[in-house]
């Protein structure tokens with residue numbers, strides 16, 4: 698479904714992604730792991746066409762959506778993205794947060810957008826919070842709203858960027874449980890995560906990035922259990938030493 702080919706991204710003279718090639722198949726859950734600064738978020742932002750590529754391509758269902766002639770807004774409708782810091786509009790109700798883009802950007806009538814918005818809120822376990830404002834919700838609830846918002850266009854691909862990093866530890870579980878449910882429903886997910894245990898449980902494939910390069914990719918039991926590459930082993934040693942595997 699998603700095919701990233703030879704992706705290069707630079708900031709100034711710093712190469713942040715250096716020739717990334719990655720395929721994500723329909724119904725697959727792929728976890729991106731790697732040290733802070735290895736390029737995980739940048740890769741998700743490039744896939745979502747939030748960044749200009751310096752080289753390479755992003756293909757969605759065989760269509761080169763990174764081609765400048767393709768309307769990025771249309772291409773983006775096939776993908777939902779959730780950021781680590783929720784990015785909800787503080788002055789809008791939960792329901793308005795979810796329905797804003799469908800209504801304003803895509804002209805969906807308010808009644809239809811709200812019907813769909815309420816369905817999505819029910820799906821993330823927040824049916825009774827449609828009229829609440831973000832500040833009235835816990836971080837975990839806000840992140841579940843952000844996930845509902847990302848599902849608004851029934852995206853074929855869900856991009857999750859460290860969706861639990863900004864949460865208090867006791868709120869991490871509820872968001873991971875929601876991601877687990879989405880994975881069990883057969884959604885196609887590409888997610889950056891620091892939660893190794895979660896990656897091991899939920900991902901079909903784990904991809905290790907180091908300094909902008911894709912070093913190793915394979916089933917979680919291989920990459921996290923018997924890594925082939927020395928750099929993956931070093932990374933995992935640090936994780937194990939920190940007690941986070």
Ligand SMILES: Nc1ncnc2c1ncn2[C@@H]1O[C@H](COP(=O)(O)OP(=O)(O)OP(=O)(O)O)[C@@H](O)[C@H]1O
Nearest residue numbers: 708713731732733734735736737738739740859889
């Ligand atoms: N807008 C930007 N301008 C300049 N440099 C950037 C920008 N965004 C990211 N970078 C740099 O690109 C590199 C990769 O960053 P990125 O956020 O993709 O890493 P990451 O693996 O997601 O890290 P983390 O796990 O801490 O979120 C870092 O060195 C970062 O400082």
